[in-house]
Amino acid sequence: MSKFDFPPSITSRPVYGTLEARKGTQHLMIADGAGAEALLDLANAAPELMAQAHVIFIPRDAGALEEKLRAAGPSILHVGPSYPATVQRIRRVLQDTVMGAQVYLAGTEGLIGQAMNEALQAGIPLAAIQTEHRGSVARRMQCVHCKGITEDVMTDPFVCSHCGLNLFVRDHYSRRLAAFQGVCIDAEDPGEVPEPVELYK
Amino acid sequence: MTIQFNDETFRDDFTFRNSEWAIKRFPFPFHEDSYMYSVNMEQHRGGPAGSVFEKRFDVDEHYISEMRDRALVLADDPLRCQSLPHMTLAGWDLLELIMVSKSEDYPDLFELHRNGNQWRWINKPLGIDDSFTFMDEASLPYGPMEYITRQAQGDYAVLDQRENNLWMDAGMVTTQADWSLDFDIGMNFFEWHAPVPLAHEMGVFKRALKFLLNIQQGSPARRLNWTMTVNPLLDTSPENYHKWGAQKTTLTPENIGRKQHLRVELQTFYRLPRSNALVFPIRCYLIALEDLVTVPKWGRRLHRVIRDLPEELATYKGFIRNRPMILDYLAQYDDGKPTSPGIWPDLDTEPPLER
Numbered sequence: 001m002s003k004f005d006f007p008p009s010i011t012s013r014p015v016y017g018t019l020e021a022r023k024g025t026q027h028l029m030i031a032d033g034a035g036a037e038a039l040l041d042l043a044n045a046a047p048e049l050m051a052q053a054h055v056i057f058i059p060r061d062a063g064a065l066e067e068k069l070r071a072a073g074p075s076i077l078h079v080g081p082s083y084p085a086t087v088q089r090i091r092r093v094l095q096d097t098v099m100g101a102q103v104y105l106a107g108t109e110g111l112i113g114q115a116m117n118e119a120l121q122a123g124i125p126l127a128a129i130q131t132e133h134r135g136s137v138a139r140r141m142q143c144v145h146c147k148g149i150t151e152d153v154m155t156d157p158f159v160c161s162h163c164g165l166n167l168f169v170r171d172h173y174s175r176r177l178a179a180f181q182g183v184c185i186d187a188e189d190p191g192e193v194p195e196p197v198e199l200y201k
Numbered sequence: 202m203t204i205q206f207n208d209e210t211f212r213d214d215f216t217f218r219n220s221e222w223a224i225k226r227f228p229f230p231f232h233e234d235s236y237m238y239s240v241n242m243e244q245h246r247g248g249p250a251g252s253v254f255e256k257r258f259d260v261d262e263h264y265i266s267e268m269r270d271r272a273l274v275l276a277d278d279p280l281r282c283q284s285l286p287h288m289t290l291a292g293w294d295l296l297e298l299i300m301v302s303k304s305e306d307y308p309d310l311f312e313l314h315r316n317g318n319q320w321r322w323i324n325k326p327l328g329i330d331d332s333f334t335f336m337d338e339a340s341l342p343y344g345p346m347e348y349i350t351r352q353a354q355g356d357y358a359v360l361d362q363r364e365n366n367l368w369m370d371a372g373m374v375t376t377q378a379d380w381s382l383d384f385d386i387g388m389n390f391f392e393w394h395a396p397v398p399l400a401h402e403m404g405v406f407k408r409a410l411k412f413l414l415n416i417q418q419g420s421p422a423r424r425l426n427w428t429m430t431v432n433p434l435l436d437t438s439p440e441n442y443h444k445w446g447a448q449k450t451t452l453t454p455e456n457i458g459r460k461q462h463l464r465v466e467l468q469t470f471y472r473l474p475r476s477n478a479l480v481f482p483i484r485c486y487l488i489a490l491e492d493l494v495t496v497p498k499w500g501r502r503l504h505r506v507i508r509d510l511p512e513e514l515a516t517y518k519g520f521i522r523n524r525p526m527i528l529d530y531l532a533q534y535d536d537g538k539p540t541s542p543g544i545w546p547d548l549d550t551e552p553p554l555e556r
Contacts, residue, residue: 012388012395144381144439147280165443172396176387183439187446188522 004137007200012173014113016133021046024102024128028093029074030115032058032083034135035107036065042104043072050074056090058083058111062135083111090115094122103129110140110151113178137200142179143167149179155196157185166193203309206265206326212273217433217487223262224492228253229544230425230465234505236514238400240409245423245469249545253467254423257302258353259484260310265326267354267376267435274375274436275351280383281438282347284359284371291359291371292346293336294473295480299349324352346371355467355484358382360390362477367413369393370478376435376485378428378464379442379519398513413479418472425544426466429520429527433462433487452523457530458491461523463503490530496546497554500534507531 006013019042027049031039036057043050055074058081059066070077080086097103103119105112112131119129138152141160148162156169160182167182174181186193209216219227248254253261274281284292300322304313312323318335329352333340341348350357350373359371366389374382385393390410391401400406416422430437431449452460467484494500507515508528515521536555541547 010395011401012392142384144384145441145443147383170396172384173392174384174388175392177384181381181384181439184443184446187443188449190447 003134004200006133006137010171010173012175013171014109014131014173014175016112016131019104019106019130019132021049022102022130025098025100027053027102027104028097029053029055029104029106030057030090030111031055031105032107032111032135033060033062034065035105035111035132036062036069038106038132038134039104040065040068040072047072054078054093056080056086056093058086058107060108060135083114087114087118090118091122094118094124097122097124101128104132105129106132107134108136108138108152109133110138110178113140113175117176117178139169139199140179141167141169141182142174142177143182144170145184149177150182153182153199155198157193157196158182169199204260204262204264207262209263209266211266211270211433211435215432215434217263217266219488219492220262224488224495225546225548226252226261227488227493228425228465228467228486229493229496229499229502229546230427231502231506232544233542234502234540235509236506237511238403238405240405240412241424242409242412242422242470243424245421253484253486256306257421257469258299258306258355258482259467260303260307260326260354264354268327268352270435271351271373271375274438278440281375281440282350282373283382283386284344284346285387288346288359288361288371288476288478289338289344291361291473291476291478291480292344294476294478295357295359296345296349297335298471298473298480299353303353327352346373353482355482358481358483359473360479360481362414362479364389365414366390367410367479375438377438377483378426378430378466378485379437379439381439383440396517398517399511413470416470416472416479418474421469421471423467423469426468428464428518429523430462430464430487431460431523433489435485435487437464449519449523452526454526454529457526458494459489461490461527461530462487463490463493490527494531494534496548497534498540498547498551500531500554501536501538502540504528504531504535 019038029039050073053074054076056078066079103124105115138154141150141153143160146163150161157166160167165184166186168185170181170183172181211217253259300313303311310325314321320335321332323330356376357373358369360367361370369385369388372382394406465486469482471480515524538552
């Protein structure tokens with residue numbers, strides 16, 4: 001089961017929907033991991049859409065979905081090894097979009113948030129961008145102290161992968177950084193770090 | 202009056218002190234014996250002579266030392282001052298607003314001479330005499346917002362207005378109560394307030410936003426906000442929390458009167474003429490509890506407010522662990538007598554403390 005209902009949260013937290021086929025001049029789909037399943041559901045519901053679709057897929061732990069995506073018959077399918085390796089291509093493809101383009105983002109919060117930023121910076125209107133969360137509920141975290149980003153955080157607290165401070169997951173989200181905020185948990189009592197608990201448990 | 206500027210620090214040895222003058226004019230934030238969130242806005246059209254509300258941008262005895270502390274913070278972390286590319290015009294608006302206000306309100310300290318776009322700015326306390334071309338960034342050593350807010354006490358959030366919302370798109374933030382400009386830049390009004398407890402449910406932010414969107418040029422508004430800070434530390438930033446957080450554990454019954462400070466923000470709101478942006482100066486005033494209780498009304502009232510504050514707010518404001526000790530201290534200054542309405546000290550009419 002790749003879908004997850006996020007509990008009610010703060011007003012800055014993104015809300016994800018379910019992808020649906022829309023009329024458009026171009027269809028750019030970006031997914032990572034189990035996000036491919038959301039694209040496959042879309043392809044099932046609207047097979048004719050895929051022939052016009054440019055799909056960028058970062059498999060992560062869902063490599064088996066690559067062949068299924070290919071079988072859905074996208075106009076272009078690019079498979080990238082990681083988001084950082086793929087972001088230049090995403091920017092280049094966004095440059096080529098024209099008025100009326102539709103963007104579909106599916107997968108982890110980190111992928112959706114970062115690709116959303118790229119799309120908005122390229123001038124795609126928010127109303128033309130759909131998102132669907134699938135797969136890992138890990139968070140992308142910015143350490144408020146050193147500014148380093150730690151990807152795929154599954155526990156609270158966690159250790160900053162850059163400066164090594166013990167951080168708690170503050171429920172505050174920046175769309176610009178596509179990240180939640182991590183704040184030192186033992187500043188007032190150095191060394192007193194609670195046992196990490198899995199997020200959303 | 203001529204201001205005697207203090208030579209003092211807001212870090213390390215913490216030599217910050219308030220004079221008798223500064224204590225009497227402290228912006229005590231509680232108009233009654235209890236506190237809950239409210240929009241509490243009023244017009245910013247001056248106030249009693251000598252009060253912090255009198256001038257548009259209050260200058261006090263801490264001015265030079267506060268500006269020195271700001272320069273230290275910026276040298277350590279330049280991300281405390283940021284401006285998204287579309288906010289430069291608002292920066293010029295802000296520079297004009299502060300230069301015009303200060304030169305009119307404090308003619309003995311600041312001078313502004315304008316000949317078309319050729320401006321000369323003299324800041325006597327800081328020893329600055331700069332000539333520049335208004336709207337030409339290359340003629341100043343910093344961008345316009347950074348240039349002028351290195352010479353003005355308080356933090357400055359510059360908010361773009363679009364889509365019926367306000368966007369935190371520029372700011373100078375070195376004396377903040379635990380929020381990060383670098384994290385919040387680009388957020389709208391509801392997003393940057395997301396972590397505040399209780400207030401969303403009360404509808405406070407919706408009402409406040411509606412009020413702020415309608416602020417007109419020439420009709421600024423103001424409100425007070427508050428928290429508690431151990432040591433007179435201006436830079437209570439989340440960026441440096443791992444360094445200053447431990448100071449909260451240094452309170453003892455013996456040192457609490459000297460170390461525990463009430464931190465009050467005088468927040469003002471001005472519409473800017475060219476950019477239609479809103480500037481939100483957040484001016485921080487600190488007072489040690491031992492100084493605050495020299496005003497009997499304030500000692501009584503602060504004890505009652507802190508005692509009855511909901512736990513969520515004491516947690517959010519960051520003093521839940523020290524609340525019992527703060528209450529033990531303040532209880533000595535609350536004899537149970539009634540207090541007069543309003544924020545003023547009322548030294549001549551309020552009864553002295555009865556032990």
